[in-house]
Amino acid sequence: MEIQQALKVLESGRNIIVTGEKHSGKTSFCRELIRQSPVGTWGGILSCTIKDGHRIVGYRLEHILSGECRTALREIPGYSTDQGGGIRFIPDEPAFQWAVQSILKDEKKHVRYICIDEIGPLELQGRGLYDSIRSLGAPKGKTYALVVRWSLLERVRETFGLSDYEIISL
Numbered sequence: 001m002e003i004q005q006a007l008k009v010l011e012s013g014r015n016i017i018v019t020g021e022k023h024s025g026k027t028s029f030c031r032e033l034i035r036q037s038p039v040g041t042w043g044g045i046l047s048c049t050i051k052d053g054h055r056i057v058g059y060r061l062e063h064i065l066s067g068e069c070r071t072a073l074r075e076i077p078g079y080s081t082d083q084g085g086g087i088r089f090i091p092d093e094p095a096f097q098w099a100v101q102s103i104l105k106d107e108k109k110h111v112r113y114i115c116i117d118e119i120g121p122l123e124l125q126g127r128g129l130y131d132s133i134r135s136l137g138a139p140k141g142k143t144y145a146l147v148v149r150w151s152l153l154e155r156v157r158e159t160f161g162l163s164d165y166e167i168i169s170l
Contacts, residue, residue: 003032006145009166010113015136015144017162019153020170026147029170030115033145034064037113043106044115045099045129047072047147058089061099064115065106070095072128096128103132107140117147119156133160 009016010033018026027046034042042064050058050071059073073089106114122128136144146165148156157163 003029003036006033006168007036009168010143010145013143015146015162015165016168017146017148017153017157017165018168018170019148019150021150024150024170026149026170027117029168030117030145030147033113034115040065040110041112042115043109043111043113044103044145045117046115047117061095063099063102065109065111066102068102070098072096072099091122091128093127096122100129100132103129107142112143113145114142115145115147119146119148119160120152124152124155124159136160136162 006016006018006029018029020026027048030046044064046062046064048060048062048069049056050060057075058071060069061072062069070092072092072095074092075089103114103116116129116132119129119133123130123133133146136146144165146162150169153167157165
């Protein structure tokens with residue numbers, strides 16, 4: 001689905017889930033949705049990679065309205081991609097708490113859309129951005145664009161009751 005089609009879905013009041021494999025452009029797609037919308041109509045959080053050369057060493061969370069950023073995940077010192085799996089990043093709980101509070105405040109503001117990027121393993125464990133997601137079924141007069149990795153899509157939909165969201169696969 002292209003950006004203009006996704007904007008029409010959102011403008012109709014339908015919520016969307018942007019999904020795809022890791023590094024498939026989900027966040028870039030959301031950035032473009034925001035860029036093509038009137039200024040001030042979006043609130044929420046975008047997740048961005050922190051790189052050292054070509055290597056991802058962490059993730060930061062960016063508040064859409066203010067542009068403020070916080071580092072949310074840092075690579076474990078000494079981690080090697082040769083280790084093959086295991087926990088690679090350490091979450092910064094205060095950064096996630098700040099992001100949750102930012103989303104909850106944005107829901108009370110005069111924005112039309114809220115982006116939550118990204119719902120993943122931490123949220124499925126009741127951590128990370130969980131507290132901003134668990135009440136998505138409650139009416140707030142907002143339209144949501146959620147970002148979910150393809151491999152977690154069904155678990156996220158079941159866990160948070162998101163069966164009526166329009167799926168945008170990248």
